[in-house]
Amino acid sequence: MIQFYNVSKVYDNGVKAVSDLTLTIKKGEFVFLVGPSGAGKSSLIKLIFREELPTRGQIMFNGRNVARMKSREIPHMRRKIGMVFQDFRLLPQKTAAENIAFALEITGASTRDIKRLVPEALEQVGLKGKDNLLPAQMSGGEQQRVCIARAIVNNPLMIIADEPTGNLDPITSKEIAQLFQEINRRGTTILMVTHDSGLVNNLKKRVIEVAGGVVVRDEESGVYSSEL
């Protein structure tokens, strides 16, 4: 699904965020990306999503060289990746259903498809009947479920979640983690950046730890920190 070959990213100010990094994430995997602040996690995500270009090396997504894509191909590639953020990023004036519908509208989906797919997505994330609530009327966990529904409604190959439980209490975090596991069981690849050690240690998935722009640990059924 994703391959990094000797990828480096040096920002304009000279900071080397990623250094000669080689990495493969296969279709259907559930991967935690961990590491201290400034390790290069966000930079890796931005490189996959082509928000940044690598200074050196190659990044492949679904068999395509991300850096070589023409600008008109980028939206098509991005549609195959659902993004989920710590701070939700829902449109405050739109209801749960409208926020999800919006993700379909921008892809040119028909009204008929939108009417069918939005309730399906809401049901998948456990929010059946909450269609008409505005973000401000929902709990943090519910808002994150709407974000997940918005991420899956286009049937992406992969979900990238950037600290999705960072604003949630431990019980809600566990529920959200379960939801990601269910989505993964249906075949969607998941890459989750997190500082939530409890979550990583409970789920026992592959853990990639980065520090100083390099992979310092890559373990199947890993834990949050090797320094226990």
Ligand SMILES: Nc1ncnc2c1ncn2[C@@H]1O[C@H](COP(=O)(O)OP(=O)(O)OP(=O)(O)O)[C@@H](O)[C@H]1O
């Ligand atoms: N646009 C930018 N311009 C210059 N330097 C940047 C830019 N973005 C990130 N950096 C630097 O690159 C390094 C890696 O940052 P990055 O945001 O990828 O780390 P991170 O692991 O995501 O950190 P955090 O856990 O705090 O989000 C840091 O030294 C950061 O200051």
